[in-house]
Amino acid sequence: MGTHRTGSAGSQGGIPVPVTQAGRDGLAALLARPRTAVIGLDFDGTLAPIVADPEQARAHPDAVPALAALAPKVASVAVVTGRPAGVAVRYGGFAGVPGLEHLVVLGHYGAERWDAVSGTVSAPAPHPGVAAVRAELPGFLDRIGAWRGTWIEEKGRAVAVHTRRAEDPQAAFEALHGPLADLATRHGLIVEPGRLVLELRPPGMDKGVALLEYVREIGAESVLYAGDDLGDLPAFAAVDKLRSDGVPGLLVCSGSSEVTELAERADLVVDGPAGVVRLLRTLAGQPA
Numbered sequence: 001m002g003t004h005r006t007g008s009a010g011s012q013g014g015i016p017v018p019v020t021q022a023g024r025d026g027l028a029a030l031l032a033r034p035r036t037a038v039i040g041l042d043f044d045g046t047l048a049p050i051v052a053d054p055e056q057a058r059a060h061p062d063a064v065p066a067l068a069a070l071a072p073k074v075a076s077v078a079v080v081t082g083r084p085a086g087v088a089v090r091y092g093g094f095a096g097v098p099g100l101e102h103l104v105v106l107g108h109y110g111a112e113r114w115d116a117v118s119g120t121v122s123a124p125a126p127h128p129g130v131a132a133v134r135a136e137l138p139g140f141l142d143r144i145g146a147w148r149g150t151w152i153e154e155k156g157r158a159v160a161v162h163t164r165r166a167e168d169p170q171a172a173f174e175a176l177h178g179p180l181a182d183l184a185t186r187h188g189l190i191v192e193p194g195r196l197v198l199e200l201r202p203p204g205m206d207k208g209v210a211l212l213e214y215v216r217e218i219g220a221e222s223v224l225y226a227g228d229d230l231g232d233l234p235a236f237a238a239v240d241k242l243r244s245d246g247v248p249g250l251l252v253c254s255g256s257s258e259v260t261e262l263a264e265r266a267d268l269v270v271d272g273p274a275g276v277v278r279l280l281r282t283l284a285g286q287p288a
Contacts, residue, residue, distance in 0.1 A: 023267020026250035029222035036221035043081040045228030046254040059092040060273040068099030070284035079105045084156040085112040108157040110210025127202040129187035158201035208234030226252035
């Protein structure tokens with residue numbers, strides 16, 4: 001990885017040149033000193049294509065081979081997700097893969113951690129408000145007339161309401177946002193909006209906190225983070241914070257027409273999970 005150089009055709013070692021100087025500095029640091037770099041990656045929409053039923057989400061077929069090629073060359077690969085860590089491991093196919101010994105999954109926004117070496121998940125006790133909301137949600141949605149087309153996803157330490165299957169998904173999303181925020185507040189939770197999904201979860205849990213704490217824990221000297229949704233904005237902010245502290249970083253958006261905020265903040269936009277996989281392969285020094 002350390003032999004990559006900026007090319008004259010708008011690429012750096014086959015990687016598109018980031019549009020910002022901070023991004024170019026982050027990429028240069030990662031390529032020069034890969035063994036001190038953390039590669040942070042969201043799961044849904046970044047490693048796995050978005051699907052109507054979240055239980056059917058699976059990593060892009062080329063994601064695990066790309067990660068297995070890259071992970072031994074960097075300090076760590078961290079999958080940062082709102083899903084339970086064990087679910088992300090199962091849907092990603094990360095367990096027992098040679099080369100992935102340097103991979104961790106920070107599930108439930110860092111409240112859970114799975115690492116490939118031990119193959120175990122560590123986690124504190126869940127917030128009691130989540131169980132209360134989980135019990136109340138079906139009747140709550142029925143009373144406000146929003147049951148048809150919505151779908152509740154059980155996430156262990158959080159609960160999510162999806163509107164992608166509704167007759168008018170965006171209208172349902174907007175109509176539910178306020179009432180669900182009120183419900184969450186009553187139980188000491190917050191609402192995190194995403195791509196046609198509203199997640200009710202404990203405060204103080206976000207991808208930014210998880211990423212920042214992990215990068216500092218292992219003493220990384222550079223970081224790349226790739227995401228696709230509003231829930232990834234805190235991780236983008238964490239990279240900005242690390243940059244201000246002298247740790248170069250590269251922000252990558254797994255391109256989506258549904259969410260433009262990340263693309264506007266990113267140093268580099270790629271074409272969804274397939275583009276993320278190509279980037280990972282290129283970073284690993286493999287043909288993309």
